[in-house]
């Protein structure tokens with residue numbers, strides 16, 4: 001894990017408090033696997049949290065591949081977070097499909113003031129037909145009801161809580177359509193384009209599938225931790241079953257991150273990735289290093305100069 005002035009820091013921690021999801025969004029591996037919904041017991045969650053031996057987590061997400069609002073005791077999960085961790089948390093987020101809610105529990109969670117972001121995922125072109133086509137069996141009406149109710153609750157109980165949406169779109173027209181729906185409801189829309197994910201029932205990226213090479217960005221550094229709903233540490237959030245590194249009910253994170261299963265997995269990615277059932281097909285590759293600052297400035301300058309040439313017809 002990353003260290004800064006001898007502090008052990010996780011950049012990202014995804015922890016599935018629920019395994020599985022009630023939706024079969026066509027671009028998600030959950031569309032072909034994980035039919036069963038499981039919920040982590042708060043006592044098991046507490047054991048796992050105690051074994052995450054770091055000082056600070058920059059971004060803690062209470063989900064990885066499951067739908068967190070299907071948990072039947074969210075307040076107990078937040079009791080654990082309020083009392084158990086040895087580490088501090090800068091941002092704590094829940095991401096939901098907004099199709100199921102126990103409002104009494106959500107209100108309880110909002111009132112605690114621990115949650116810093118609530119994120120709703122909603123794909124398609126911004127129309128009800130498209131939304132329901134890409135996220136079966138989700139209903140547009142339920143989405144809108146959730147957005148309205150969550151905003152009211154946020155305003156009343158937790159005014160600093162950020163309300164954001166993440167939406168997979170095809171083009172700029174989709175973006176404009178979504179903005180016209182979401183912004184009047186008080187939500188901050190974020191967008192991304194389609195990604196080819198192993199196991200998804202449909203791919204809509206519009207480009208050829210190109211498997212990545214070498215060690216992917218999710219495991220090439222040790223500042224990212226992904227955990228499923230029984231405490232198993234998994235490699236990433238791109239596929240729920242890409243591998244297993246150990247279980248946080250039984251071991252500290254510091255032992256798992258240096259352990260043999262993870263080391264073996266990284267070696268396979270580096271040397272024989274094409275033989276791995278899931279990773280061999282996955283498109284994620286190594287992190288692309290940022291060019292040095294001087295190169296960025298040079299490229300901006302040459303971009304401006306060539307733009308100038310075009311505009312003057314030179």
Ligand code: SF4
Pocket residue numbers: 216217218219235236237238239242278279280282283284
């Ligand atoms: S190669 Fe893909 S599936 Fe495998 S660990 Fe990396 S992101 Fe996950």
